Amino acid sequence: MKILVLAWEFPPRIVGGISRHVAELYPELVKLGHQIHLVTVEFGQAPRYEVVDGIHVHRVTVGESQNFFQWVALMNDSMGHHGGKLLQEEGPFDLIHAHDWLVADSAIALKHIFKVPLVVTIHATEYGRWNGLHNDTHRYIHGKEAHLISEAWRVVVCTEYMRQELYRVFHCPLDKMDVIFNGICLKRQAPRRDFDYWRFRRRFAVDQEKIVYYVGRITYEKGVSLMLAAAPKVIGAMSGRVKFVIIGGGNTDSLKQQAWETGIWHKCYFAGFMAEDELNQFRTIADCAVFPSLYEPFGIVALESFAARIPVVVSNAGGFPEVVQHGKTGMVTYAGNPDSIAWGILEILQNSEHAQEMVENAYADLDLRFNWSRIAVETQAVYQQVMQERSAIAW
Structure with a gap:
């Protein structure tokens, strides 16, 4: 044709x-x-x-x-x-x-x-x-x-x-x-290996901090403010050993103000736009990806995390529950609910065996369904x- x-x-x-x-x-x-x-x-x-x-x-x-x-x-x-x-x-x-x-x-x-x-x-x-x-x-x-x-x-x-x-x-x-x-094309997700892992990681967090991140457009529908609202509960449960990284172009002024007013500014890093090569490197240092969308037709970002072998937390908005199988390939939380998001993040950060099991299942799912x-x-x-x-x- x-x-x-x-x-x-x-x-x-x-x-x-x-x-x-x-x-x-x-x-x-x-x-x-x-x-x-x-x-x-x-x-x-x-x-x-x-x-x-x-x-x-x-x-x-x-x-x-x-x-x-x-x-x-x-x-x-x-x-x-x-x-x-x-x-x-x-x-x-x-x-x-x-x-x-x-x-x-x-x-x-x-x-x-x-x-x-x-x-x-x-x-x-x-x-x-x-x-x-x-x-x-x-x-x-x-x-x-x-x-x-x-x-x-x-x-x-x-x-x-x-x-x-x-x-x-x-x-x-x-x-x-x-x-x-x-x-998703796995070849395009492969990071370059010729970089200093720890030097790169220390740009975003100190060695003992787990890295939790969001990547995508900075718009209302993506629910980034909900991740920040969940952050204090996660920080408290992790005794402060966690850093939230927000990656994406757009106006982040309201998010920065939220971080400052809720006392978590020192636990947040606003990275702005990140080129694909650098983003692929970043995924090798991260511990948990969070996508707390209020509207999400599909959620290609979840597949990118699957490919990078990063455990994911998503909301149950839109198509996410079809892409991420709760408890098997990632954690699915209630849309618009910071407590639920915090629970999902902590399930990953505090239960490494379950997190690793979900990572392996998610990677296998790429070939099965995506x-x-x-x-x-x-x-x-x-x-x-x-x-x-x-x-x-x-x-």
Whole structure:
């Protein structure tokens, strides 16, 4: 099959989880014999066209804009123009696969103009992020998501939780959706070994302190403040021998104020953004990863911890309970409950045998449920279903 993919981020442009998802899924589909043309956004010195792991990557220019939504509109104009050129000159294409609402306008236009079936992956929803629609921005994005979902031949989601969310929020028919887990590439998680372990570790904590960390976007939905609210109980139970490290870009002022006001400032380290190589090194020195999200469609960060053999504590929000099996591959705590989070962290820090058992189970689970080659076969099955149905009708 020949597939046109639209995604607003692709390495080296990394904003959220879509970039890595796209970069790791499609090479496996190339291995299955499919030809992939990916239209994405220019970034730095990255070539306008190149072949990456078998994917034909086309990066389009986006003109000057006054705000984010104007930028999205201009991006769709560029993607639509270049996508149309590819469909004309490199076609015929069998499918268009769009990732999230930002590419909705170009994907829908190309579908209708060239009569090519549209498959859509919804990675998250605006309703879910904010637990409702509370302003015009939320309602605008929600409308784009609804239009894209309605125009899709099939919709792919990453967890059963997301399938139910789309059914509840958009009234998307359950039999129109396919649940396909996200995955992880173990090779990309391997840390460089040529570094001074203890010197690196001492940047973050003294030798006798256990390192508990969060990594990800610093936003309300990620619940980082709840980890800090749980910290005093953990610090007390560990007689002070613990350090909380917060890694991620974004505004941390309110979190720093919280740490100061609750008297745990000296037990917190705000690392800011951390490049992938350094982050892989950091994972070799950490003792526990905490992801206390209030909304989490899947939770790729849990898989990254699995791969690094770090025990994890997650909330029971969203898809986390499907990814992390409580007590077997990690600790699942109550979302929004600092006492529950503290209990989960202490279960890991104070019970090393159980923690190690969960680490081994979690690592084995990567190959059982989160292997990209397996995920590619499941994605191919969706494509084949669409192609079979398409061949039976006149458009």
